Amino acid sequence: xxxxxWINFPVLALMIWSGLLIYWANDVYTITLGGRTLIRFFxxxxxxxxxxxxxxxxxMAFHFLFMWFFMLNGFLYVLYTIFSxxxxxxxxxxxxxxxxxxxxxxxxxxxxxxxxxxxxxxxxRIAYTAxxxxxxxxxxxxxxxxxxxxxxxxxWLCGGYHFARILHFALTIGYVLFFVIHVVQVMLAGxxxxxxxxxxxxxxxRSFDHLKTEDRATGKP
Amino acid sequence: MQQANHKKNKPELTVQQxxxxxxxxxxxxxxxVGGALFGGWKWLYHAPEETPGxxxxxSKPLRRALNKTELFFRRIFSNNHPVKTYPKRMAAKQVxxxxxxxxxxxxxxxxxxxxxxxxxxxxxxxxxxxxxxxLPKSDLVFDFKCVEGWDQIQHWAGVKFSDxxxxxxxxxxxxxxxxxxxxxxxxxxxGLDMASALHPQTLLAYEMNExxxxxxxxxxxxxxxxxxxxxxxxxRIGTISFSNERPPDYWAEQGYDYYSGL
Numbered sequence: 453x454x455x456x457x458w459i460n461f462p463v464l465a466l467m468i469w470s471g472l473l474i475y476w477a478n479d480v481y482t483i484t485l486g487g488r489t490l491i492r493f494f495x496x497x498x499x500x501x502x503x504x505x506x507x508x509x510x511x512m513a514f515h516f517l518f519m520w521f522f523m524l525n526g527f528l529y530v531l532y533t534i535f536s537x538x539x540x541x542x543x544x545x546x547x548x549x550x551x552x553x554x555x556x557x558x559x560x561x562x563x564x565x566x567x568x569x570x571x572x573x574x575x576x577r578i579a580y581t582a583x584x585x586x587x588x589x590x591x592x593x594x595x596x597x598x599x600x601x602x603x604x605x606x607x608w609l610c611g612g613y614h615f616a617r618i619l620h621f622a623l624t625i626g627y628v629l630f631f632v633i634h635v636v637q638v639m640l641a642g643x644x645x646x647x648x649x650x651x652x653x654x655x656x657x658r659s660f661d662h663l664k665t666e667d668r669a670t671g672k673p
Numbered sequence: 674m675q676q677a678n679h680k681k682n683k684p685e686l687t688v689q690q691x692x693x694x695x696x697x698x699x700x701x702x703x704x705x706v707g708g709a710l711f712g713g714w715k716w717l718y719h720a721p722e723e724t725p726g727x728x729x730x731x732s733k734p735l736r737r738a739l740n741k742t743e744l745f746f747r748r749i750f751s752n753n754h755p756v757k758t759y760p761k762r763m764a765a766k767q768v769x770x771x772x773x774x775x776x777x778x779x780x781x782x783x784x785x786x787x788x789x790x791x792x793x794x795x796x797x798x799x800x801x802x803x804x805x806x807x808l809p810k811s812d813l814v815f816d817f818k819c820v821e822g823w824d825q826i827q828h829w830a831g832v833k834f835s836d837x838x839x840x841x842x843x844x845x846x847x848x849x850x851x852x853x854x855x856x857x858x859x860x861x862x863x864g865l866d867m868a869s870a871l872h873p874q875t876l877l878a879y880e881m882n883e884x885x886x887x888x889x890x891x892x893x894x895x896x897x898x899x900x901x902x903x904x905x906x907x908x909r910i911g912t913i914s915f916s917n918e919r920p921p922d923y924w925a926e927q928g929y930d931y932y933s934g935l
Contacts, residue, residue: 458707462710466714474822477820478821480822508820509730509924512930513736513738513739513928513930516930517739520742599746599934600818600935601756601900601934602746602750602934602935604757613818617822650699650700650703651695652699653695
């Protein structure tokens with residue numbers, strides 16, 4: 453699980469970057485409210501900063517190479533969570549949506565009481581399941597706009613060529629937002645938590661005079 | 674802890690030592706693998722450009738990846754996957770013009786234009802527009818897709834390329850793997866895999882919105898191949914040829930995928 457997580461990070465970054473090179477060629481999306489354009493995707497300075505312009509062919513070539521790694525890695529992750537039983541700790545259950553609200557209130561320092569924490573709390577369960585659904589959504593909408601004729605049924609399922617492209621774009625923005633929140637949460641969770649995502653175990657201090665390791669992820673890559 | 678279990682007389686590691694050891698192994702692996710991946714990326718990003726030929730402008734590994742990916746997606750290509758069609762009223766009145774490469778020469782005379790179909794090294798068919806117009810006409814209203822990301826519902830009409838092949842007895846040529854098409858001045862040219870060319874919605878078009886083609890849209894005769902991006906939809910066809918090798922392709926020489934299929 454750690455492996456797929458760390459492989460996903462650079463692969464997704466490259467998919468977003470190469471996607472940007474493609475999107476630039478027809479950058480039509482804006483957020484408009486009451487006739488006023490609030491956000492234009494993307495402003496010229498942003499493109500210049502990342503050297504985006506006039507690299508469509510290169511962007512497509514990278515995008516259609518790394519899509520294989522993105523799909524394979526996601527597939528392995530899902531397979532692993534199913535067969536290891538890790539899905540039990542990751543899928544939201546019937547309490548999760550109520551509890552996630554408490555987690556949010558707690559994280560925003562509105563409520564003092566700590567909601568139930570297992571390996572993943574309710575908000576994490578929802579977030580980590582949602583990100584997998586988003587990944588599947590990105591693959592589906594991506595394939596729908598990549599082969600809209602041969603995969604016409606997929607294009608239809610994704611609401612047609614236009615809608616699929618909008619979804620594909622929106623999901624990408626979603627990853628960026630997820631990433632920001634994710635990194636902030638990781639920083640708040642501290643070094644020991646981060647270390648465990650690399651090494652696979654967490655150190656827990658007990659009320660004894662010496663330390664004990666609690667192997668929460670033994671044998672779980 | 675299992676204090677009695679001394680192996681090879683080594684002193685028992687303390688818990689803290691165990692933690693340190695596992696951390697060290699994990700982080701070393703993390704940085705070594707991470708460094709290797711980063712090195713791999715640097716190599717890919719700075720990989721030398723392919724030797725210019727039928728394709729050019731992409732780096733060697735990326736071109737290889739494009740070609741491999743083409744092979745995969747060719748397997749799901751089928752004539753039974755028709756391009757979605759729309760009612761005529763949905764077709765754009767102002768049809769987008771995105772380029773004039775190969776059709777920007779001043780001296781072109783559509784009246785004397787003839788289509789050259791190179792059957793073999795010895796035999797070339799010369800066809801006038803009237804002869805082509807005499808063949809059965811097919812209408813197609815479909816969503817034209819550009820590699821840049823825009824698309825537009827457009828209405829075209831002409832003869833199906835498969836009907837054209839059958840009418841002029843080009844079955845032998847159609848057993849070859851590729852079709853090449855070029856503008857009369859040979860400045861724009863495309864290569865098409867035969868399966869895509871023979872798709873039942875591939876047209877040699879001479880009408881747009883029920884009017885004869887205008888010069889900027891590729892008069893007198895252009896290719897409309899809806900299973901490909903716009904870059905393959907050659908305007909003002911001058912010659913058609915057949916080959917078992919990939920024919921030259923303008924955009925494949927600029928780093929784009931040769932197949933560019935939808």
